[in-house]
Amino acid sequence: MMLMSAIALQGCGVAREHRIRQEVLADASMPEEIRRAIDQKELVVGMTREQVIASWGLPCKWCFGTRKSPGGDTWEYNLFGSDLWVTGSDFIGSATAIYLYFDRHGLLKHWSNK
Secondary structure (H helix, E strand, C coil): CHHHHHHHHHHHHHHHHHHHHHHHHCCCCCCHHHHHHHHCCCCCCCCEHHHHHHHHCCCCCCCCCCECCCCCCEEEEEEECCCEEECCCCCCCCCEEEEEEECCCCEEEEEECC
């Protein structure tokens, strides 16, 4: 039962990621640098939360590092293997965590693995 719930939640996240990605990429005013970064699954300082989701997907919902704050949110992502991004909604376990830091306006300030 728990596995079925986890699979259902993951499916909802994938659909949401896809919808956000389509909306972001449809924005004709988006700078080419940001569009290129999204296509290459990279980050650029100044990206919006939606642009980050379009590039990397949703952050880990259940990880300690993902939290909201009046000064700016922090999102946690986990990297398993060389090019395999796995969020907390996919798998929870030991990994190399990357933390993304947003300012109070929702723009990406920086990221680190600490």
